[in-house]
Amino acid sequence: MKVTEHITKANGKPLFSFEILPPLKGQNIQSIFDSIDPLIEFNPPFIDVTYHREEYEYKERENGLLQKKIVKKRPGTVGICAGIQNRYNVDAIPHILCGGFTKEDTENLLIDLDFLGINNVVALRGDAVKSETYFKPEKEGHTYASELVTQISNLNKGIYLDEDLQNSTKTDFCIGVAGYPEKHMEAPSLDSDIHFVKQKIKNGADYIITQMFFDNQKFFDFVAKCRTAGITVPIIPGLKPLATVKQLNLIPHRFKVDLPDELIKEVVRAKNNEAVSQIGTEWCVSQSKQLIEAGIPVLHYYSMGKANNIRAIAKQVF
């Protein structure tokens, strides 16, 4: 079932969903199931699986020259989605990227997903590869997520890249896209960023799922701005419980989001990571309860493959 259908069917009952990431290459799918099993009792209607593009590594050769090696550290997104649907009968949502894909690669990926009975995707641009500052599209690829959304919408209309194809099958993908309550790191302003989020909706996206935030007011303001801009689709909040002291700097650095002073003070006072995890969990529970009170239909948790704190939150909220 599509995410939008799950929301309609829930009829106002708040839904619990979460995101996982594929294991590092060499590990097996059981590690994924082990991180999902403890959360299944909270009836997630869907589970997102992130996509990780290739990275460049440079190895020094004997002659002192550097050799560039392309590595994909976390492959397996599509296989994991099929595994989840098969094992739990829960909709699995692969994230798909512009980065590293030509339009042809994307079309073939979408055909595979359709054949596997996966009819939800989250369409994203992806970040620049780690060793580069700016995102570079493939020569025959997309520059922005809005273009990827158009390609998926076209396939839903039976429009494939090869214009000569006759009577082609129409896919039926429900398309999610990213939104950033504190704006995307490259956007010159929040208004400019929302303008381009609207473009993704115009091109056929069905809902927005947000970057993590730790201050609900930022989410409420973002939703209000989106509504004023004429965006009417569901906006699903993304939540992450803080779990370690290190994340106090890591999260703002990596995701360009602020942490509230009150939360920072509590974390700094904590004696160890166990205490930080407790604080992060309580903070996230309180965020979740407030969002539910405000009538938000789905809460989406960034589990990063660690079920313990998400389970503790779900137990208190759902």
Ligand SMILES: Cc1cc2nc3c(=O)[nH]c(=O)nc-3n(C[C@H](O)[C@H](O)[C@H](O)COP(=O)(O)OP(=O)(O)OC[C@H]3O[C@@H](n4cnc5c(N)ncnc54)[C@H](O)[C@@H]3O)c2cc1C
């Ligand atoms: C919910 C969520 C899930 C994610 N999952 C993954 C994942 O699985 N794998 C992964 O690698 N990354 C993931 N990301 C990170 C994401 O790929 C990065 O944040 C990326 O830098 C931007 O992706 P986007 O889809 O938001 O890009 P876009 O919507 O294309 O926007 C990128 C930037 O370009 C601007 N822009 C958009 N269109 C135009 C235009 N026409 N002209 C000028 N500027 C424009 C926007 O304002 C923004 O600043 C996720 C992010 C979120 C919020």
